[in-house]
Amino acid sequence: MYFTISTTLIFLILIPLSLFIFTRSKTTSKNNSPKPPKSYPIFGSFFTIVKNKDRFVQWSSEIVTNSPNLTFSIHFSLGRWIVFTANPANVQHLLKDNFHNYEKGDFFKVNLRDFLGEGIFNSDGQTWKFQWQVASHEFNTKSLRKFVANVVDSELSERLIPILRKVAAEKTVIDFQDILQRFAFDNVCKIAFGYDPGYLSPSLPKEKFAVAFEAAVKLSSERFTSFIPLIWKIKKGMNIGSEKQLKVAIGEVRNFAKELIREKKRELEHKSSLESVDLLSRFLSSGHSDEDFITDIVISFILAGQDTTSAALTWFFWLLSDHKEVEDEILREINGATSEGASAYDEVKDMVYTHASICESMRLYPPVPTDSKEAMGDDVLPDGTVVKKGMRVAYHPYAMGRVEKVWGKDWADFRPTRWLERAEGGGEKWSFVNRDSFTYPVFQAGPRICLGKEMAFLQMKRVIAGVLQQFRVAAAAETEPVYVADITAKMKGGFPVRIEDRN
Numbered sequence: 001m002y003f004t005i006s007t008t009l010i011f012l013i014l015i016p017l018s019l020f021i022f023t024r025s026k027t028t029s030k031n032n033s034p035k036p037p038k039s040y041p042i043f044g045s046f047f048t049i050v051k052n053k054d055r056f057v058q059w060s061s062e063i064v065t066n067s068p069n070l071t072f073s074i075h076f077s078l079g080r081w082i083v084f085t086a087n088p089a090n091v092q093h094l095l096k097d098n099f100h101n102y103e104k105g106d107f108f109k110v111n112l113r114d115f116l117g118e119g120i121f122n123s124d125g126q127t128w129k130f131q132w133q134v135a136s137h138e139f140n141t142k143s144l145r146k147f148v149a150n151v152v153d154s155e156l157s158e159r160l161i162p163i164l165r166k167v168a169a170e171k172t173v174i175d176f177q178d179i180l181q182r183f184a185f186d187n188v189c190k191i192a193f194g195y196d197p198g199y200l201s202p203s204l205p206k207e208k209f210a211v212a213f214e215a216a217v218k219l220s221s222e223r224f225t226s227f228i229p230l231i232w233k234i235k236k237g238m239n240i241g242s243e244k245q246l247k248v249a250i251g252e253v254r255n256f257a258k259e260l261i262r263e264k265k266r267e268l269e270h271k272s273s274l275e276s277v278d279l280l281s282r283f284l285s286s287g288h289s290d291e292d293f294i295t296d297i298v299i300s301f302i303l304a305g306q307d308t309t310s311a312a313l314t315w316f317f318w319l320l321s322d323h324k325e326v327e328d329e330i331l332r333e334i335n336g337a338t339s340e341g342a343s344a345y346d347e348v349k350d351m352v353y354t355h356a357s358i359c360e361s362m363r364l365y366p367p368v369p370t371d372s373k374e375a376m377g378d379d380v381l382p383d384g385t386v387v388k389k390g391m392r393v394a395y396h397p398y399a400m401g402r403v404e405k406v407w408g409k410d411w412a413d414f415r416p417t418r419w420l421e422r423a424e425g426g427g428e429k430w431s432f433v434n435r436d437s438f439t440y441p442v443f444q445a446g447p448r449i450c451l452g453k454e455m456a457f458l459q460m461k462r463v464i465a466g467v468l469q470q471f472r473v474a475a476a477a478e479t480e481p482v483y484v485a486d487i488t489a490k491m492k493g494g495f496p497v498r499i500e501d502r503n
Contacts, residue, residue: 034062036072044075053225057369057485060084061399069383070403077228082372082392086399088406089382092438094373094393096446105374107392111223115216115250117292119300131297132451138282139451145458147277151190152459155183156466159200164471166202168499173476175494176317178204180310180463185210187459188305192298193260194278212252217303219246221486257295265289301452307488308367309456313463314495315365315483316358319414321475321497326416327468330354334465348461352430356419358460359435362442363407364414369398369485371444397442398489406439472500 037048052059063072063084070087085091094102103124116122120131138144160183167174182200189195189209199210219242226232235243264284279301283294320327333353348354372394379387387393402411407418423429437445443453450456467473475497482492 034059034066036063036067036074039075042078044077044080046077049074049076054484057398057483057489060370061086061396061402064396064399065402065404069385070399071381071383071385073385081388082394083381083385083387084370084394084396084399085381085383085385086396086403087381087383088400088436088439090385090393091395091400091441091445093382094395095438095441095444095448098379099446101376101379102373102393103376105372105392107229107374108372112220114246115220115253116300116303117296119296121300121304122296128448131293132447134283134286134288135297135301135451138279138286139455143277144279144282145455148191148455149458149462151187152462155186155190155200156462159183159186159202160463161466161470163200163202164467164499165501168471168501171498173496173498176473176497177310177314177491177495180313180317181214181306182210183463184306184310184313184459185213185302188302190278191305191455192279192302193257194264194281195260209253209256212249212256213302213306215249216246216253217307217487219243219249224487253299254295257299258291261291261294303487304450305452305456309459311367311488311490312358312362312365312456313460314491315489316361316460316464317467317473317497318475318481318491318495319361319364320357321473323414326357326414327472329416330357330464331468334469337465348458348465351461351465352432353416353420354461354464355432355457356416356430358457358464359419359440359442360414360416363401363440365483365489366397366401366442367488368442369483369489370394370396371441395441397440400439400441470502472502474498474500 037045039045049056060074064070064086071083071085071090073081073083075081085094104122105124109122109124112122118127120128120135123131160179163179179200182204185199186197189197197207197210198205199207222242223229223232232243235241236247239247261280261284264280268281268284280294280298283297288294320330330353333351337348337351372392375387375389375391375393377389381387381393401407404411419433419435420430421433423431437443437449443450443456475495477496481495484490484492
């Protein structure tokens, strides 16, 4: 009874106040120049943030790219401040030069702890360092690279291509975002666990582990978009609503993962070494047998490997559908690179224009649009921005791909040649011009740079080559898709396409 009365009183106070502030912000927004929102006592910029919640990435990008030093601070509420930056010098300071002062922090770790535990993407300090050392050793082996190439080729030839061929013959429309997510999930489960969920089987099944994993990702990401974190914590404590659903989904994911680990352990007991070269087998063979440790790290890699590559490919194929000249150039390169008996790696390693096209696509639509760290102590960023202990500092890859000083006045154009130059000696051959990872932090930068970067490019280039050789992917809708961000970026409502057979 007391709780009900208190809640009612709070709403009676908040509703008129929110209407007043919302009206004022609406009136002052007639001036379209994007500026940091006004901050009010206690509430900060809460109401302006809520008003822009459905396009928070775009809204914050507009503000930061129009700030003199590409940095601005925003007061969320109750004294919670966040600094957003698209300044490469600040990003280098954050991710490398003063790395030890900026950690994932409690905000990030608490939101994802139930799902990722102490996995590599949700840990700091010695816990993170130990996992990074173990993982980096495994990721730098030729045998794993060959295994990844074989897995991708198998999924491509046995599942993805036959599905696209059927869709092309029937002249139907499919959600290509869903198809690419299924493709990526099968791949990453084989690479991580040596387990094939068959999520891209012809019937497009609702595979239990995949469905539970997707639910866990979606519901975990909702914690980040809860502007009053206390709400989800109360729901968790009472085991109701979305938190109850999240608990069930995480339970299914972790129990399934642990059963696979136990099965691999039993297999290892009867053999001196495992025949499989998936990550789980590698970790167990090298003496790492703690169930929780292995579960945390493998689930983290599934999350990274599924959502990021599928998101990048989805936006890539959408851009390509509207840029025939880029598609034609990629096709010329693919046809020149394909040879009888060549390995997957050999075929794609010299696909420079395709590589540039992927980079250009991720510049405009990065799979992870923003990422933040928590300051462990007071600091001053290179541009003079003061950071207090406990504040979060977010670097903004989505905004950084839209900085005119870096990319030119044509930054809004999809132009792969901005990453290329003609090779020495002239001729038609392109040479790739890399950007430093602090100007283009799509794969993070510094000590925590993505370990799977090269594998991601290998997978994406194989998919692009395999699909474009036989089909054209044509967007079924004429309007631009809506870019929405959970833990990773997606197209709102999916990506409906028609598949056209090139023959």
